[in-house]
Amino acid sequence: xxxxxxxxxxxxxxxxxxxxxxxxxxxxxxxxxxxxxxxxxxxxxxxxxxxxxxxxxxxxxxxxxxxxxxxxxxxxxxxxxxxxxxxxxxxxxxxxxxxxxxxxxxxxxxxxxxxxxxxxxxxxxxxxxxxxxxxxxxxxxxxxxxxxxxxxxxxxxxxxxxxxxxxxxxxxxxxxxxxxxxxxxxxxxxxxxxxxxxxxxxxxxxxxxxxxxxxxxxxxxxxxxxxxxxxxxxxxxxxxxxxxxxxxxxxxxxxxxxxxxxxxxxxxxxxxxxxxxxxxxxxxxxxxxxxxxxxxxxxxxxxxxxxxxxxxxxxxxxxxxxxxxxxxxxxxxxxxxxxxxxxxxxxxxxxxxxxxxxxxxxxxxxxxxxx
Numbered sequence: 001x002x003x004x005x006x007x008x009x010x011x012x013x014x015x016x017x018x019x020x021x022x023x024x025x026x027x028x029x030x031x032x033x034x035x036x037x038x039x040x041x042x043x044x045x046x047x048x049x050x051x052x053x054x055x056x057x058x059x060x061x062x063x064x065x066x067x068x069x070x071x072x073x074x075x076x077x078x079x080x081x082x083x084x085x086x087x088x089x090x091x092x093x094x095x096x097x098x099x100x101x102x103x104x105x106x107x108x109x110x111x112x113x114x115x116x117x118x119x120x121x122x123x124x125x126x127x128x129x130x131x132x133x134x135x136x137x138x139x140x141x142x143x144x145x146x147x148x149x150x151x152x153x154x155x156x157x158x159x160x161x162x163x164x165x166x167x168x169x170x171x172x173x174x175x176x177x178x179x180x181x182x183x184x185x186x187x188x189x190x191x192x193x194x195x196x197x198x199x200x201x202x203x204x205x206x207x208x209x210x211x212x213x214x215x216x217x218x219x220x221x222x223x224x225x226x227x228x229x230x231x232x233x234x235x236x237x238x239x240x241x242x243x244x245x246x247x248x249x250x251x252x253x254x255x256x257x258x259x260x261x262x263x264x265x266x267x268x269x270x271x272x273x274x275x276x277x278x279x280x281x282x283x284x285x286x287x288x289x290x291x292x293x294x295x296x297x298x299x300x301x302x303x304x305x306x307x308x309x310x311x312x313x314x315x316x317x318x319x320x321x322x323x324x325x326x327x328x329x330x331x332x333x334x335x336x337x338x339x340x341x342x343x344x345x346x347x348x349x350x351x352x353x354x355x356x357x358x359x360x361x362x363x364x365x366x367x368x369x370x371x
Contacts, residue, residue: 167265
């Protein structure tokens with residue numbers, strides 16, 4: 001067979017010689033045509049390691065047409081097919097080069113939005129001074145401070161703002177968090193858990209007998225709750241006071257005395273906030289614990305309202321007279337009104353034990369939440 005010559009393809013030979021890639025394409029396509037498929041055609045592909053020129057060697061054998069006696073058939077086919085094939089491919093090579101569409105850069109992904117802020121606790125209620133509350137103290141001939149949070153307007157009213165923010169020994173009002181911690185740590189199981197009398201005589205006659213958790217908080221049995229505190233232990237007590245954010249969380253003075261004459265202090269404002277979180281279910285405690293505590297704190301349960309609360313009485317070293325607490329709240333329909341009353345001075349003829357609650361009820365009644 002003859003080698004390819006410029007005279008055979010005068011119109012397209014410049015294009016054919018312009019690029020080695022076009023030459024290779026011709027033979028690659030030709031080798032794949034029906035009737036021209038076989039190993040001999042592969043030898044027609046130029047190899048960079050040998051020569052860039054076209055070379056045509058007569059094949060000694062053809063898979064389609066057989067041995068060389070049929071070489072004329074192969075030559076005929078070559079003369080008819082190859083020129084047309086070369087012309088077509090060359091025209092494509094000479095045509096305007098179509099540049100591939102530029103790759104569009106991927107649109108930058110929108111910046112990741114910052115993770116949403118965790119749901120925060122509601123802001124602390126606004127505190128306003130309300131001198132009218134002092135009238136309830138004067139009515140009973142005692143001095144002290146009253147803090148009142150009415151859920152209807154969300155404001156805390158104080159008879160004296162400075163004293164509302166001052167910390168005091170919680171005394172037996174600490175039985176509320178003490179009960180919470182005892183239930184959460186399984187020191188007691190429920191409101192009917194037995195608290196046997198230790199056999200020691202106490203000044204308060206009601207303490208000289210066996211109790212349940214319910215009856216112990218009802219008579220404010222100090223030795224019962226001292227035993228509970230010892231079973232809780234110092235480390236767990238400190239941990240839970242921090243979790244509950246109760247007062248200054250200071251347990252110095254002894255595991256069974258720190259709330260009576262030790263370092264623990266809590267303000268009337270903090271008392272109200274603790275009770276509000278307990279009632280609303282936002283303390284970090286189990287629902288069962290909350291239900292038990294609310295149940296045993298009930299003082300008055302009527303068709304129209306429920307009064308829950310706890311008293312406290314102590315004589316801290318920095319105060320020359322007894323301190324009397326009442327902390328609690330009224331549930332009247334969907335309305336909640338919280339109160340924290342602290343009496344720190346009274347005439348000798350005034351018994352502050354009943355007065356603590358009575359002053360608180362005066363203040364609650366003035367809001368209309370109590371009949």
